[in-house]
Amino acid sequence: MSCKDLPTHPFDDDKLREECGVFGVVGITDASNFVALGLHALQHRGQEAGGIVTHDPATGFNQARRMGLVRDNFTNQKVMETLPGTIGIGHVRYSTAGSKGQTAIRDVQPFFGEFSMGGAAIAHNGNLTNARALRKELIERGSIFQSSSDSECIIHLMARSMGRNIPDRMEEALRKVEGAFSIVAMTRTKLIGCRDPLGVRPLVLGQLGDGWVLSSETCALDIIGAEFIRDIAPGEMVVISDKGVQSHFPFRRAKSRFCIFEHVYFSRPDSILGDRSVYETRENIGRELAKEAPVDADLVCPVPDSGTPAAIGYSLQSGIPYAMGIIRNQYMGRTFIEPSEQIRNMGVRLKLNVNRALVRGKRIILVDDSVVRGTTSQKIKDMILDAGAAEVHFRIASPPTAWPCFYGVDTPQRDKLLAATMTEEEMRVHIGVDSLKFISLDGLYRAVGQPNGRDPASPAYCDACFSGEYPVAPSDMIEDGFQTKTAAQ
Secondary structure: OOOOOOOOOOOOOOOOEEOEEEEEEEOOOOHHHHHHHHHHHOHHHOOOEEEEEEEEOOOEEEEEEEEOOHHHHOOOHHHHOOOOOOEEEEEEEOOOOOOOOOOOHHHOOOEEEEEOOEEEEEEEEEEEOOHHHHHHHHHHOOOOOOOOOOOHHHHHHHHHOOOOOHHHHHHHHHOOOOEEEEEEEEOOOOEEEEEOOOOOOOOEEEEEOOEEEEEOOOHHHHHHOOEEEEEOOOOOEEEEEOOEEEEEOOOOOOOOOEEOHHHHHHOOOOOEEOOEEHHHHHHHHHHHHHHHOOOOOOEEEEOOOOOHHHHHHHHHHHOOOEOOOEEEOOOOOOOOOOOOHHHHHHHHHHOEEEOHHHHOOOEEEEEEOOOOOOHHHHHHHHHHHHOOOOEEEEEEOOOOOOOOOOOOEEOOOHHHOHHHHOOHHHHHHHHOOOEEEEOOHHHHHHHOOOOOOOOOOOOOEEOHHHHOOOOOOOHHHHHOOOOOHHHHO
């Protein structure tokens, strides 16, 4: 799941993307329908492909993998009838590495393996930073890979384990991997959830009647009417069966380093992360941003939809009126039109339109979640000025993104990140706005509940994309010549 050069999202290729969402249920009749609903709620975490695996005593393991959106593939009654059972897991993903920058069907999860004690399926959110070394070693020992995904390494490591049962084999396999993993897996009778010792990616536990649910986010529990019980803790493995939920911690304990960008952008605003409302956190980010970077203006406008809560917070803190200066076309699908060069040049105008009557003659504060390459920011600025705005001021609800993520996020190479090669003032000139300010890293930490800001000796979150401080060394990338912050210095 490494970064790639070719954009696969021609109308929205200037955002960081969480590459996966996972969901699983056990003890629920027609499990596949509930999995499909859960994946639909997690569609923002992956829109290129999805898959579902279930088990039924009469038919054994059943699986379906499809390209495209959940609504287009897993609302089909004929497809769902092929997925009977009371236990099932699912996965949605964005495309990762590939010669055409597109998902191959062989890379669509969940992955399935047949072991001496029975079959198991696994869905993985995150990225293994030593996947290449593991893959090379496994191939040299006779493993035959069917996909290009790092997640398949886990299945092969499980196959080589001498553990007595599937959970034991999974434990042994995961002790050999590095990086980030939140995993939902299943056997014939057990649903398994596990997070890496740093807890970089999210995973939550819910209950629906006598059944149990595992999900990347709480919003997917809401859609099926499940009760949110708790987060799966960093380094925890839960094994759920008709005996209930059994929990243990098979890995060496470590200080949690949850991805702070989940609060900024990845998660849905109606989810709960670590007992914190994502929406309220994003509003707090806007308030902190207004304190740090005030400016005289007439209107605060979000870049929809991800900038909306922060813009509301900025408006409330500053007293400057909030307004929808940009309107999003909610029906701009990814497969709406073939992205020819002419269409591609239309850029964000296919997706966003300026409310001309509102912005004309006004000094506008635009609030967005991040700046990656800067291309979208330039186009939005041009649209606002073309509509007659007097001034355009950008306020960004995250610190400058200057380093790539190697823990399950689709990030451009470092030299493609605007903040890696320019100062804030140089970025302002490059984008062409009257002012440009990012929230500070300390301000972001205050917004997520750390009143004293970031402790540089012991950060509470993974913020490598901002700080360049990687909690797990990206060993595969370092082997390719990537220089970490320490090495660069």
